[in-house]
Amino acid sequence: MQTGATLPQVTFQTRVRDDSIGGDNPFRWDVKTTADFFAGKRVVLFALPGAFTPTCSTFQLPGFENGFADFQAQGIDEIYCLSVNDAFVMNQWAKAQGLKNVKIIPDGSGEFTRRVGMLVRKDNLGFGLRSWRYAAIVNDGKIEAWFEEPGLADNHGEDPYGVSSPETVLNWLVEANAEVAA
Structure with missing residues (x-):
């Protein structure tokens, strides 16, 4: 996506705890939309190839x-x-x-990822369709800054990481805020 673009409007199938259900699995489906996550807020969105994978879980x-x-x-x-x-x-x-601060967005069908142009095949790893690694600053549903790892391609032999790192995104914010203050 490009700076200034509006995020696509999709629905996300989430699961939330609901103690009124009782039992061993007190969760219910909760449909969320792009607007539920991004409207009226300035957020960091980062996407990665898969939960429980090394770079994603370690760094x-x-x-x-x-x-x-x-x-x-x-x-x-x-x-x-x-x-x-x-x-x-x-x-x-x-x-x-042990997340307390970062909130998760499950894009199980890959629809959001496809519509932002980041859906890639990872069959070489047995993953199927997954997200390319990227991050964005999103202000009220519009892309303020985009941080895409190099080499976007199906079945890429490596997992580039750096452009979308927390350090890179935070540095961009610090510099952008310093320019506004100057």
Whole structure:
């Protein structure tokens, strides 16, 4: 996507805890839209190839989680992690990672990812269709800044990481806010 573009309007099938259900699995389906996540907020959105994968679990997600206060200090309301995984997988990954700050968005069908041009084949790893790694600053549903890893391609032999890192995105915010203040 390009700076200034509006995010596509899609629905996301999420699962939320509902204690009124009772039992061992007190969760219900909760349909969310693009507007539910992005309208009226300035957020960081980052997307990655898959929950529980090494780079995503070791560097990218923990970096955004642990740096949340720094992002808030730069005017960010929320940080969202999106992956082409279903709500069950994303919820278990969030639980395993002990997330308290970053919120997850399951793009199980890959519709959002396809519509932003980031859906790639990862058959070489047995993953099928997944998201290319990227991050964005989104202001009220519009792309303010876009951070896409190089080499976007199906079945890429590597997993580039750096352009969409928390450090890169935070540095961009600090510089952008310094320019506004000057």
